[in-house]
Amino acid sequence: MKTNFTFQNPTKLIFGKGTIANLAQELPKDEKILVTYGGGSVKQNGVYKQVLQALQGFNYIEFWGIEPNPTVETLRKAIALGKQEKVTYILAVGGGSVIDGTKLISSAIPYDGDAWELVLKPAKIGKMLPFASVLTLPATGSEMNCGAVISNAEKQEKYAFYSSFPQFSVLDPLVTFSLPDFQIACGIADTFIHVLEQYLTVPDESPLMDRWSEGIMQTLIELAPKVTADKTNYEAMAEFMLCATMALNGFTAMGVTEDWATHLIGHEITALQDITHGQTLAIVLIGVMKVLRKQKRAKLLQFGARVFHIVEGTEEQRIDTTIVATEQFFRSIGLATKLHELNIGAETIQAIKDRFLKRGTHLGECGNVDGMLTEEILNECL
């Protein structure tokens, strides 16, 4: 460990079968609770019924309709409702998008201006309402971190935003059994690439953090075929759910250099073309690995050796094989790894390049991924 760091993660994790009922003990009794939801899948999979059961006797109101890649336009309605009803606590019931949106709602209800100002200038965040979550889709890690990603539909923009941690999060793996296969695949890719964003940078910063990152990725590779074969395999789905939370709660990020170029390029594809987040990452990562193979050389070799057991051949051959193995992993879970498979072409690449050049964007662990390099990366993904 070379670098100083500060770590704290106060979220209480309540994990396992039947734990939604624990809401009754965990939620504060004397608060006015706003319960936030997505589009309504919780009404089909039994989650809503369990939540209502646990909420008996609590003082709560509901807000429905936080969409994937939650937009400030939708969230403004929840914020207005929360102000009007004087809510003092929020319970998010949904996937990463509902929890992300709830983080903005919790910051914006006590704020006098418009919520988008908080996304653009987090320094304006003052008091925040406490909130908790019932997670329904393992992917983003939002259930145990303080980050969120908020979109602006009008401006076709999507930005990361940091507020505070959920007080507690309930993770019942049973709720994942009814997820669409594509959502599960995107969740696995999102989890895998969260780890890589914290790992595929500078070598020898912390041997322990490296081992823990590799441990998550090894586990994902082992469980992916089980999950793909049978998404009602409780042990495999539960392990996936645990991996997703552990991949972005700071446990693997102590004192290490992070990247996040893949995510930030992926956000632009989602903002412009409405492609699911995890799917964009599976494509962009391959381009990033190819274009930045010199910069990421030592970590690519370590990743290949320890995660995919690639130890034969020259170093260049091993890096090639590692990139192929990564791409094959994403394909094995049913994701596309090329832009043309999603009918995305040169026009979108040009738009992202122009945006990055206009904004003066510089991404990645070396700050060298600008509009020009992003174009090169995305051209590798065509």
Next chain:
Amino acid sequence: MKTNFTFQNPTKLIFGKGTIANLAQELPKDEKILVTYGGGSVKQNGVYKQVLQALQGFNYIEFWGIEPNPTVETLRKAIALGKQEKVTYILAVGGGSVIDGTKLISSAIPYDGDAWELVLKPAKIGKMLPFASVLTLPATGSEMNCGAVISNAEKQEKYAFYSSFPQFSVLDPLVTFSLPDFQIACGIADTFIHVLEQYLTVPDESPLMDRWSEGIMQTLIELAPKVTADKTNYEAMAEFMLCATMALNGFTAMGVTEDWATHLIGHEITALQDITHGQTLAIVLIGVMKVLRKQKRAKLLQFGARVFHIVEGTEEQRIDTTIVATEQFFRSIGLATKLHELNIGAETIQAIKDRFLKRGTHLGECGNVDGMLTEEILNECL
């Protein structure tokens, strides 16, 4: 992941060079602080000077003399001082013993009865004073968990005790440079065996927790020769310090079955013969592995394969080789692995057996380690 679990660890970790100065920002301004210390080594290694510097302007008093394996007899004096001076916050400056002792002090100052009652009956713990720590010896993990081990000198007893987490802990690896070699070796053994107590039990409970446990042990094996060769190697000492904290903060214990027989037998050796905790563990573990090799078979094979790369030979041979490799690891850092090296013989074994039979003790993940089996284990350690 098969089993339901709840996880929460709110301690803020402040890690790195020069971080003792951060006390000035982290400590609450309006509290009456009791600062607790061990025997005075902090006066030699510069820690005390840095703490005093940071405490300028705070309202504090000091208590000196919390010994290794802190006794309730010593702690009663600190508790009396704290009550008399109406302290409202405690800062522990020292190793695991000072932090452990501080956990009892924090529970006992607001308590009307005798502190030993809280050790024997934790249900009696009510209000606790908040506390924080400056860690000087990586080993016990007490800086980021809610456990403590308290001794009773009069009764020659030593028991685990659970209270609350430090609000924050400052870990500056520079303070470890002046530690005696033997203390460092004991700290490495303690850390390694904390991991094994949470790992060497039931197979296939959580692939991720297994990987993380193996990751800590692999890292310790890699850094041990560096630390032994040069204890002023900052990166290696810092990584050791990180490993020690991560080995017992719950991060590797989610949903897995734990053992703790080695610790609880080791505590008896310390209570009766005043042997340093980590040294007792390095001896007892080898006996536990030998006597419980059938019960721990699957995990012993996995441990050997993944941590020591032992994959040749029959399964029985691999287990033999794994036990030898573990013993060699402890010897390589300068620890004894047999009781006779410490002049401990049949008399102490008999005393521990008698105590366990009298108390009706049943330890380990199967609850089968009673007085008789403990005798068998310790006879293997002679």
